[in-house]
Each structure stands twice: as C-alpha cells, then as structure tokens.
Amino acid sequence: MDDSTRRFLQRLIRRIPAQMLKTTLDKWGRLTAAQKQSMDFTEPKWAFTERLLDICEENGWTWKHITELEMTYVIDNPNQGMWYAFQLMDPEDDAHSVELTHFKEQFKSHLSELARPVSVKMKKHADEAIWIRIAWGDSFSRPNHQKPTYVVHHLQTPYVFVTSLTSKQKPLLSQALVLSTRHQAIKDASLSGRKLGAIRDLLMRQYQQVFPTSYPSPLAERNETVSNPQIEKEQAKSAENRLQMACEAFGDGMLPQLQSSVYKLETKFKDHTNKTMTEREEPFRCVVKFASTNLLESLRHCASSGIASTPVTPLLSSIPLKGRNYFIIKDNGPGPSSQTRQTQN
Amino acid sequence: MQGASATGVLSHLSRLEVQARSRKTEPQQRSRVTELKAAAEQLRMRREQLRAEVETHKNLQKLRTSMDKRREDEEGEEGMDEDSEDSELLRLMARHTQLNDLLYAHHIIGGYDAIKTRQGQGLCLSLPTAYDGVFLETYNLEIDVKPTPRIARHNIPPFIPLSDLVEQSDMKTDIRTFLDTLSQHLNAFSGRKQQLKLLKELHKSVEVMESNALCSILVMMVTVPKEKTAVLCTLDYTDHTRCLPTRVHFECNDKPLADSPDWDKTRSLLLETPVHKALSTMRNMGNIV
Numbered sequence: 105m106d107d108s109t110r111r112f113l114q115r116l117i118r119r120i121p122a123q124m125l126k127t128t129l130d131k132w133g134r135l136t137a138a139q140k141q142s143m144d145f146t147e148p149k150w151a152f153t154e155r156l157l158d159i160c161e162e163n164g165w166t167w168k169h170i171t172e173l174e175m176t177y178v179i180d181n182p183n184q185g186m187w188y189a190f191q192l193m194d195p196e197d198d199a200h201s202v203e204l205t206h207f208k209e210q211f212k213s214h215l216s217e218l219a220r221p222v223s224v225k226m227k228k229h230a231d232e233a234i235w236i237r238i239a240w241g242d243s244f245s246r247p248n249h250q251k252p253t254y255v256v257h258h259l260q261t262p263y264v265f266v267t268s269l270t271s272k273q274k275p276l277l278s279q280a281l282v283l284s285t286r287h288q289a290i291k292d293a294s295l296s297g298r299k300l301g302a303i304r305d306l307l308m309r310q311y312q313q314v315f316p317t318s319y320p321s322p323l324a325e326r327n328e329t330v331s332n333p334q335i336e337k338e339q340a341k342s343a344e345n346r347l348q349m350a351c352e353a354f355g356d357g358m359l360p361q362l363q364s365s366v367y368k369l370e371t372k373f374k375d376h377t378n379k380t381m382t383e384r385e386e387p388f389r390c391v392v393k394f395a396s397t398n399l400l401e402s403l404r405h406c407a408s409s410g411i412a413s414t415p416v417t418p419l420l421s422s423i424p425l426k427g428r429n430y431f432i433i434k435d436n437g438p439g440p441s442s443q444t445r446q447t448q449n
Numbered sequence: 450m451q452g453a454s455a456t457g458v459l460s461h462l463s464r465l466e467v468q469a470r471s472r473k474t475e476p477q478q479r480s481r482v483t484e485l486k487a488a489a490e491q492l493r494m495r496r497e498q499l500r501a502e503v504e505t506h507k508n509l510q511k512l513r514t515s516m517d518k519r520r521e522d523e524e525g526e527e528g529m530d531e532d533s534e535d536s537e538l539l540r541l542m543a544r545h546t547q548l549n550d551l552l553y554a555h556h557i558i559g560g561y562d563a564i565k566t567r568q569g570q571g572l573c574l575s576l577p578t579a580y581d582g583v584f585l586e587t588y589n590l591e592i593d594v595k596p597t598p599r600i601a602r603h604n605i606p607p608f609i610p611l612s613d614l615v616e617q618s619d620m621k622t623d624i625r626t627f628l629d630t631l632s633q634h635l636n637a638f639s640g641r642k643q644q645l646k647l648l649k650e651l652h653k654s655v656e657v658m659e660s661n662a663l664c665s666i667l668v669m670m671v672t673v674p675k676e677k678t679a680v681l682c683t684l685d686y687t688d689h690t691r692c693l694p695t696r697v698h699f700e701c702n703d704k705p706l707a708d709s710p711d712w713d714k715t716r717s718l719l720l721e722t723p724v725h726k727a728l729s730t731m732r733n734m735g736n737i738v
Contacts, residue, residue: 200610201687203666204659232662260608260663313604315589316566316573425602 110157112249113170117153120177125152132176134169135159171225171249175237178254179229182300185267189295189303189427192262192281194288202259202286204228210284211236219276223247233258240273253277256300257285263293263307265300294428302360307427311360314351346414350407353416354424359400365429367392367419372435387435400424505539512543561628570594571601576632578639580692581723585639597621608663609634633690638664640692640723647725654738655728665689667724671737678703680712680737684719694720711736 120128126145129135135143139159145152160170178184208226215222215238223239236255239247253273256265264281278290297303305311337343373381373388381388396402403420406412412420423429556562562575572594577587590603598620605611611631618627641664648669649657658681659668667684680701684694697719699712715736719727731737 200663200665200689204661228659232660258662260661260665262607308607309604313589313602315575315591315604316564317562317575 109167109170112167113157113160113173114153115250116170116174116177117149117156122149124177124181128173128177128180131180132173134163134165134172167223167249171223171237171239171252174252175225175227175235178237179227179235182254182256182267183298186296186298187265187267187300187303188269189293189307190264190266190278190281190290191293192264192285192287192290195262196286196288199286200260202284204234204259207234207259207284211280214283215276215280218279219273221247223249238273238277255281256304257281258308259285261308262287263304264290265304267300294430296429297362297364299361302362306360306362306424311358312356314348314356316348316352343408346410347408349414349416350404353407353421354400354404359398359404359424361397361401362399362423362429363397364393364395365399365423366394366431368430368432370432370434399429508539509543509546512539513546516543516547561632566591572598574628576628576635578632578636580636580640580643583643585643588635592620598624605631605635606638606662609638630690637690637692641665641686644692644723644725648728651725652728652732663689667694671728671731674735674738676703682719684724692723694724 117125122145129140129143143152143155143159147155211226212224215224219240220243221241223241225237227235227237229235234257236257238253238255239249240251240253241247251268253269254267255277257263266277269277282288282290293307295303295307369390369392370387373384375382394403400423403412403416403423407414407416407420419431419433422431552562560577562577564573565571566573570593572592574590574592575587576590578585588603588605590605591601593599593601600611600615603611609631614627614631614634618624618630620627645657645660645664645667648655654672656670657667658670659666665686667686669682669684671680671682672678673680678701680699683696683698683700685696685698686693687695697716699716715727715731718730721727722730728737
C-alpha cells in the first residue's frame with residue numbers, strides 16, 4: 105500500500121463517526137472474523153487506524169478495496185453535502201427495458217471513452233437504487249479519489265441524483281447517462297437539498313399526498329379528539345378548511361425535508377409611490393430565499409395557521425407540485441421548466 | 450308619634466322603596482312571560498318543520514322502495530297518479546338518493562371515485578388497485594376541466610407512462626378509455642409488486658437477485674434438492690398491463706438440467722400462475738427446495 109492510499113484510509117476513518125465504525129466495517133464485509141475480533145473499537149481513532157492499516161497490509165488491499173469502504177459508508181449516510189436532481193428527457197423506445205447489467209456495462213464504457221482515465225464503481229442497493237462512484241482523472245494524472253462524484257439512479261425512472269460534480273465534469277457525466285439509459289437529453293431538475301432521501305421522495309411522490317374526496321376525510325376524523333368538551337372552538341370550520349387546503353398543497357404526515365427554496369425575480373418594479381424605480385426600463389433583479397430545517401413543514405404550518413393565505417399561492421405550492429426549489433420568475437409568469445441554473449457549484 | 454311617622458322622611462323613603470320594588474318585580478315577571486311565550490312559539494314552529502321533514506322522508510322512502518322494486522320486477526312506469534309539483538320533486542329527490550347510493554356502492558367495490566372541485570372547474574379521480582381480493586394502493590388524479598382537460602396533479606409513480614397515455618387517448622371526448630388503460634397499468638403494477646412481496650415473505654429459500662422499481666423484471670435463484678445445484682430463473686414482464694410474465698428463462702451450470710422436460714413444465718407453470726403460487730407448487734412437486 106503506498107502513501108496516498110494510507111493517507112486516504114486515515115482520512116476516511118477520521119471522517120466516519122466512532123459509533124458507526126463497527127457497522128460500516130461489518131457491512132463492508134472484507135474483514136475476517138479473526139481480524140474483527142482483534143479490532144478494539146473503544147480505543148482512540150489514531151490507534152484504531154494503525155491497527156486497520158496493519159490488517160490492510162496483511163491482506164494486500166488496494167485503492168479498489170478502500171474505495172469500496174468509502175462507498176459503503178456514503179450509501180448508509182448519504183446526507184453530507186448537497187445533492188442535485190437531474191431529469192432524463194425523451195426516452196427512446198427501449199428505455200423501459202434497460203436492465204441492470206446492460207446499464208452498468210454501457211455506462212462504464214461510455215464514461216471511460218469520454219473521460220479517460222476514470223475509475224467507476226457501481227453498486228445496486230436493496231431499494232432498487234444504483235449507486236455510482238466516479239473518480240475523475242485527466243491526461244496528466246490518475247483518477248483523484250479524494251473528490252469522488254456520487255450518482256444515484258433508479259432504472260425506469262427519469263431521475264438522477266448527483267453530488268460533488270464540477271461544471272467541467274457535468275457534460276461528460278450527462279452524456280454517459282443519456283447514452284446508457286437510452287434517452288435523448290438530460291436537464292437540471294432545479295431541485296437540490298442536503299438529504300438524498302428527501303429530494304428522492306419528493307420527485308418520486310413517496311410522501312402522503314392529500315386529494316379531495318367525497319367520503320369522510322381522514323384529516324377530519326383524526327382531529328376529532330376534543331380535549332375538553334366544554335371548550336368550543338370559534339371558527340372551527342375555517343380552521344378545518346385551512347388545514348385541508350394546506351394538506352392538499354403540501355401533503356400529510358411526514359414531509360420530505362427540504363432546506364431552502366430560491367426565487368429569482370426578473371420582473372419590472374411595481375410600486376406607484378416610487379416613480380424612479382417604476383420608470384426604469386430594465387427588470388428589477390432580486391433573489392428571495394426561504395430557508396428552514398424542514399421547509400415544506402414550515403410552509404404547511406403557515407398555511408394551516410393562517411399566516412399564509414389560502415388557497416395556497418402557486419408560488420409555494422409549486423415546490424411539491426413541480427418537484428423543484430429553484431424558480432426564475434419573469435413578467436409573463438413563474439419560471440417555465442426550461443429555465444436552467446447558470447452554475448452548479 | 451305615629452302620625453308623624455306616616456308623613457315623615459323615613460316613611461316617605463320606605464314608601465318609595467316599596468314602589469320601586471314592585472316596579473322591578475312586575476315588569477320582570479311580565480318580560481319573563483313574554484319570553485317564554487316567544488320560545489314556545491319558536492319550538493312549535495320547529496316541531497311543525499320537523500314533522501314536515503319526517504313526512505317528506507317517509508314519502509321518499511316509500512317512493513324509493515317502489516322504484517327499487519320496480520327495477521327488480523321490470524314493470525312499466527306506474528308511478529304516482531298526481532302530476533303535482535310535489536310528487537315530481539319527490540321523484541327527483543328519490544332518484545338523487547338512488548344515484549348517490551349507487552356511486553357509494555361503486556366506490557366500495559373499487560370503481561373510480563370522481564368528485565367536482567373548485568366549483569366545477571376541477572375534477573378529482575381516485576383509482577383504487579387490488580390484487581387477489583386484497584385492496585392495495587389508491588392513486589389519485591386531479592384534472593383541470595377548462596379550457597381543455599389536463600392533469601394538474603397526481604400521485605402516480607414516475608415509471609408509469611402517464612404522459613404517453615394522455616397523448617394516446619383524447620381526454621376531451623373519451624376520458625373513459627384513458628382511465629381504463631391507466632387503471633390497467635396501475636393494477637398490473639400493484640399486482641406485480643404484491644407478488645414480489647409475497648414471494649419474499651413466503652419463500653425464504655429463494656433468493657431474489659434482481660428486481661426493479663416497475664417490477665418488470667425478476668431474477669431469482671432456486672436450488673434443486675437432489676443435486677443441490679442452483680438455477681437462475683429470469684422472468685420478464687414486458688407487457689406492463691399484465692401481472693404474469695411474458696418470458697421465462699432458466700440458466701444453470703448443469704446444462705442438461707435446464708433442458709429436461711420437468712423444467713419445461715416449470716416454465717409453463719411460471720408463465721401461467723403468479724410467481725409466489727408457482728413456487729409453492731414447485732416446492733410441493735419436489736422440483737425445488
């Protein structure tokens with residue numbers, strides 16, 4: 105094992121929190137039972153790392169094995185860094201029957217042609233997700249394993265989730281994805297977040313949506329527990345209406361955790377009391393950002409408590425409806441889906 | 450001093466006091482009585498109203514039973530002889546309740562449930578799915594009716610080709626075809642997903658090597674009891690509107706095994722029965738562990 109590999113392993117072990125070390129190593133599955141016994145998970149990390157390095161030397165492991173360990177860790181703890189969603193467009197006729205081995209081969213070969221040298225590792229997770237780890241190199245150096253790009257894709261869905269991708273690497277990855285999934289184009293889905301599960305659930309509609317029904321609404325039934333029958337709520341009906349509309353716009357129960365929503369305004373300034381600004385020809389450029397630990401939950405609460413007016417304005421309800429949290433608003437209406445972001449870092 | 454007390458200040462005061470007290474009690478009594486009278490009147494009116502409602506309801510029930518009975522007996526229109534407005538109204542109300550009950554029955558047996566939203570500008574449809582007598586998920590579509598019917602929002606998973614189906618059928622004139630095809634896709638998907646779930650639960654000895662979100666491909670590893678060889682079975686569900694595979698393929702290191710007539714029978718079994726039931730049969734027949 106050369107120096108860079110050793111340092112990589114040291115850095116990786118430093119990155120993994122102490123309580124997750126055991127489970128991650130178990131999942132990696134490369135240590136024998138005897139070796140596992142000999143590891144002491146209670147000792148300080150630097151000592152632990154030394155022991156692990158010795159075992160790696162014993163077994164003669166290389167980059168291949170260490171990156172596997174990193175991938176195992178990232179798959180279990182994906183919520184580090186920002187994830188960006190992309191959407192594949194215009195499927196070919198055989199896009200629906202692309203199967204796993206075919207996709208893997210095609211992706212590896214296309215990407216190797218486009219970005220030589222490159223190190224690609226693919227793994228299928230239990231929930232039908234394909235994880236891809238890409239270490240990019242260029243004509244002067246070997247693949248750089250310190251800054252890998254991770255890609256997650258579910259076959260037969262149009263969505264791809266990517267983290268740590270630079271603008272130079274983006275067209276190469278896009279081309280490889282488009283060719284291997286048998287589509288014609290890929291575009292930025294204008295959705296980003298820290299939690300992979302959240303943006304995936306939002307796009308695949310895996311959260312509880314609420315639709316109007318003529319039969320007793322589950323919302324009303326659930327909220328019927330009255331604490332004290334002598335307390336009568338004034339305006340109970342309007343509160344119920346607000347709750348229904350808020351849940352129809354955002355969903356019920358646990359909502360996917362988004363952290364922010366950005367509106368980039370390029371509209372003309374409209375305020376009759378301010379002549380100088382209104383008379384300007386160019387649009388007034390302004391960026392509005394909503395941030396929260398759980399944005400959709402906050403917005404739903406705003407609507408149901410009356411802070412935001414109901415029916416919920418399309419500017420807010422577009423977030424779950426269109427599955428995006430970056431909007432460009434021009435004078436002829438909110439940003440159409442063809443708007444793309446300028447830079448991606 | 451009695452004469453003096455009859456005309457003195459104190460007596461004057463006490464007389465005023467008595468007067469004031471009597472003034473208070475009498476109007477109080479009077480206003481209370483009028484209050485009670487008004488309340489009684491209101492209650493009487495309410496009673497009359499309720500009586501009228503009960504009467505209408507009874508007539509309605511009679512009419513409903515005669516309508517339902519008439520439908521069963523297939524007799525001609527007998528109906529009420531009087532063409533009065535009342536009877537016409539009653540008949541309409543009876544028909545209305547009949548249609549509502551029919552819609553509710555349709556909803557219970559798993560038919561589409563459609564309701565108007567936003568004062569007639571929107572329509573919300575719910576499509577239930579079921580497999581093998583068990584209700585599975587319900588999917589919903591909210592459609593904007595004007596200017597042309599178009600889907601506003603839905604909770605249909607992205608691997609169901611919704612936009613293709615919308616293009617293929619004309620939503621304006623024949624929304625029923627669109628819904629039927631969509632329902633076929635959704636029911637087939639739910640059915641395949643349920644089969645996969647049952648397979649994983651009931652057959653722990655069979656290992657699922659590959660499946661995908663659409664449940665259109667299934668690769669599993671089964672073990673033959675005698676020689677303990679592993680056979681890889683691939684099931685392709687290329688027709689996404691069906692719950693059964695269109696192609697079954699076996700792979701095994703021991704080539705002659707895969708070509709034996711036993712496995713031909715197994716192949717047709719897997720093509721014709723749901724996978725979890727087929728595996729049970731195969732296990733009972735002794736083909737697999």
